[in-house]
Amino acid sequence: MPRHQTLTRENFEALLAWLDPDREQAGTKYENIRRTLIKIFTWNGHNNPGDGADETINRVAGKVTELSETYKGDPAIYFYAVARNVIREFRRREANREVPLPDKLQVCHETPEEEASDADRKRECLRECLEALTPDNRRLILKYYELEKRERIAARKELARAEGLDITYMRVKLHRIRTALNKCIERCLRRDEC
Amino acid sequence: MEERSEEQELSRQYLLGEMDGGQRRQFEERLMTDPAAFEHVLMVEDELLEDYVFGALPADGREKVARHLLTTPEQLRKLEVIRAIKEYSDRPAAPQNRFRVFLREHRSAVGWAAALLLAFAVGLWALTRDSLEQELARLNGEPRVGQPADASVYPVELTSERFRGVAEAEQHDEDKVSVPREARVVELRVRLAADDAPSYRVVLERGVEQKIFTLDNLKAGPADAGKLLAVRLPARILAPGYYQLQVSRPGHSKEQFDDIGAYYFRVVK
Numbered sequence: 001m002p003r004h005q006t007l008t009r010e011n012f013e014a015l016l017a018w019l020d021p022d023r024e025q026a027g028t029k030y031e032n033i034r035r036t037l038i039k040i041f042t043w044n045g046h047n048n049p050g051d052g053a054d055e056t057i058n059r060v061a062g063k064v065t066e067l068s069e070t071y072k073g074d075p076a077i078y079f080y081a082v083a084r085n086v087i088r089e090f091r092r093r094e095a096n097r098e099v100p101l102p103d104k105l106q107v108c109h110e111t112p113e114e115e116a117s118d119a120d121r122k123r124e125c126l127r128e129c130l131e132a133l134t135p136d137n138r139r140l141i142l143k144y145y146e147l148e149k150r151e152r153i154a155a156r157k158e159l160a161r162a163e164g165l166d167i168t169y170m171r172v173k174l175h176r177i178r179t180a181l182n183k184c185i186e187r188c189l190r191r192d193e194c
Numbered sequence: 195m196e197e198r199s200e201e202q203e204l205s206r207q208y209l210l211g212e213m214d215g216g217q218r219r220q221f222e223e224r225l226m227t228d229p230a231a232f233e234h235v236l237m238v239e240d241e242l243l244e245d246y247v248f249g250a251l252p253a254d255g256r257e258k259v260a261r262h263l264l265t266t267p268e269q270l271r272k273l274e275v276i277r278a279i280k281e282y283s284d285r286p287a288a289p290q291n292r293f294r295v296f297l298r299e300h301r302s303a304v305g306w307a308a309a310l311l312l313a314f315a316v317g318l319w320a321l322t323r324d325s326l327e328q329e330l331a332r333l334n335g336e337p338r339v340g341q342p343a344d345a346s347v348y349p350v351e352l353t354s355e356r357f358r359g360v361a362e363a364e365q366h367d368e369d370k371v372s373v374p375r376e377a378r379v380v381e382l383r384v385r386l387a388a389d390d391a392p393s394y395r396v397v398l399e400r401g402v403e404q405k406i407f408t409l410d411n412l413k414a415g416p417a418d419a420g421k422l423l424a425v426r427l428p429a430r431i432l433a434p435g436y437y438q439l440q441v442s443r444p445g446h447s448k449e450q451f452d453d454i455g456a457y458y459f460r461v462v463k
Contacts, residue, residue, distance in 0.1 A: 023387050024443075024454055036232050040222055042266050043209065049266060076226040084219070126278045132435075134404065145283040152250050153198075175237040182275055187436060191460075 007054075011061040018068045019075055033057075033079050040080070044087050052090065056083045125188035129181050140170075141177045201231075205238035210258040239263060240272070247276045326431070330407055333379060333426035348377035348429065352384050352439060352457035371461050377429045382439055384457055386414055386421040391443035395451050396425050399438045406431065432461045 007015075019033075020026035034053050041049035059082050060067070060075075071078060130138055140163065147155040160167040198206070207213050208221050225232045245251045246259045263269055350371050373380055386394075393413055398406045407427075414421035423441065437459050442451035 024389070024452070028453070032229060032232075033226070036226055039232070039236070040225065042269070043262070045262075045265055047266075074227050077223060080223055080226045122274065122278060123282075126275070126282060130279075130282065132400075132404065141279065142283045145280050147248075152245065152248065171237060171241075172233075175233070175240055178240050178275075179236075181279070182272060184436070185275055186271070 007058050007061055011064065014064045014068070015057070015061045018064050029076075033076055036076075037079060037083055040083060041087065046087060046090055047094075052083070052086055056086050059086075121189065122185070125185045126181075128188055129184035132184060133177065133181070137173075137177050141174060141181070144174055201234060202238060205235045206242065208235065209239055209242060209263060210255070211262045212258075240276075243269070243273055244276055247273065247280055326407065326428070329428055330409060330426075333428070334409060334412060346376065346378040347381050347426070348373055348379070349381045349383055349424075350459065352382055352459055371432070371459050373429050373432055373461065379426050380429050380432060382425045382427070382457070382459075384423045384425070384439070384441055384455070385417060386423055386441070386454065388420045389443070393444065394423055394454070395442045395444075396423075397440040397442075398425075398427070399440070400433075400435055434461050436460050 016023060016026035016030060019029045034057065037053035037056055038049045041052035046052045056079060060079055067075075067078065130142075133141070143159060143163075144156075147159065156170070157167055160170040163170065165173070204221065208218065213221060225235060242251075242259055242263060246256060246263075251259065264273060371380075391414075393411045395408065395410050396412060397408045400406055409425065412423060412425065414423040416422070425439065439457040439459070441454045441457065443454055444450070445452045
């Protein structure tokens with residue numbers, strides 16, 4: 001299946017206008033749709049979720065003139081319908097793909113020194129990013145990770161009680177801290193690669 | 195048996211591949227249109243990866259997580275981060291030392307000294323904070339369109355990650371900023387679309403969730419195809435590190451602000 005053309009500026013503007021007459025609102029909706037598509041592709045086993053999401057968006061953008069006149073309903077649902085087709089095509093391609101075995105299998109691995117250096121870098125980035133958290137957030141996430149493996153649900157409730165937090169709120173707060181840590185560590189590792 | 199809400203249970207079933215085709219389709223449609231439901235699934239995904247690292251899953255649960263949630267580089271990175279945090283939190287506490295013994299034995303005197311030091315620090319912080327707030331108000335109080343360029347003001351144009359896809363954002367470095375030594379003030383410039391917002395709010399954060407300041411009622415000046423919002427701040431507060439400038443406009447109610455964009459930059463020396 002040939003890849004569709006890349007998104008042109010013109011198509012992109014038309015797509016935003018279709019999502020919402022207010023450009024800022026349209027931008028937010030576009031971001032949310034793209035972000036959700038990437039995760040849906042991930043959870044459906046696509047090996048390159050970003051490409052899958054972009055392919056979906058390109059296809060929708062290619063039809064946006066027609067859609068803006070005829071389509072009724074939440075545009076996000078249309079994006080999802082196209083994404084399901086892209087996922088189906090991906091699965092068919094993967095099922096039919098033959099990957100010949102190389103004549104000689106070469107196993108590439110880092111030397112022990114490279115592995116150790118890589119691990120050190122990651123630890124250093126983690127330390128830096130934990131330090132960048134507010135003291136309360138740092139304390140919460142480290143306490144949470146100290147919980148024993150068994151009875152984690154009961155332990156989470158106990159921690160929420162000790163912190164004076166509603167359990168749902170604590171889960172959301174931890175999720176945000178984890179997300180922020182992941183982004184920080186990724187930036188740190190990219191910085192050290194330069 | 196663990197207690198889970200229905201929402202949690204559905205999210206787990208979805209993530210572990212336990213839904214049939216129809217259920218899956220319905221669930222995914224909901225994720226596309228309900229941001230709260232989507233965030234919830236992200237949260238449950240994290241918790242499943244944690245349970246995997248902590249060994250809190252039965253054998254079939256581990257197998258399902260490995261098959262469904264450890265397939266992309268991003269998921270594998272998340273797992274590594276979870277392992278690293280766990281390792282960090284498990285490291286033994288530093289052994290007691292003489293300083294701690296001294297503190298324990300001179301508790302009362304140390305208590306008074308600590309209280310005095312704290313009072314001094316709070317006073318100094320309040321003074322500094324007031325100074326920063328006053329300085330920011332002074333720097334951003336007057337409209338600057340048409341004013342001659344000032345050599346002590348270092349302008350920085352910021353671009354937003356807002357409309358970039360994730361893949362494209364990963365190929366771009368955040369805007370790197372090297373502030374010249376002679377600059378007293380840094381002026382962060384943000385190009386905005388033409389809109390009817392009378393003013394804007396900006397929040398500057400350093401690293402992760404470390405708010406430096408919030409400025410309200412900022413006015414934007416005219417620019418080609420839109421507006422130009424300029425935020426001035428003392429150069430001395432920009433230590434090397436990662437920053438985020440969040441721009442928003444007043445919403446429908448007094449306390450509500452609608453996000454316009456997040457502008458990332460990195461100060462280097």
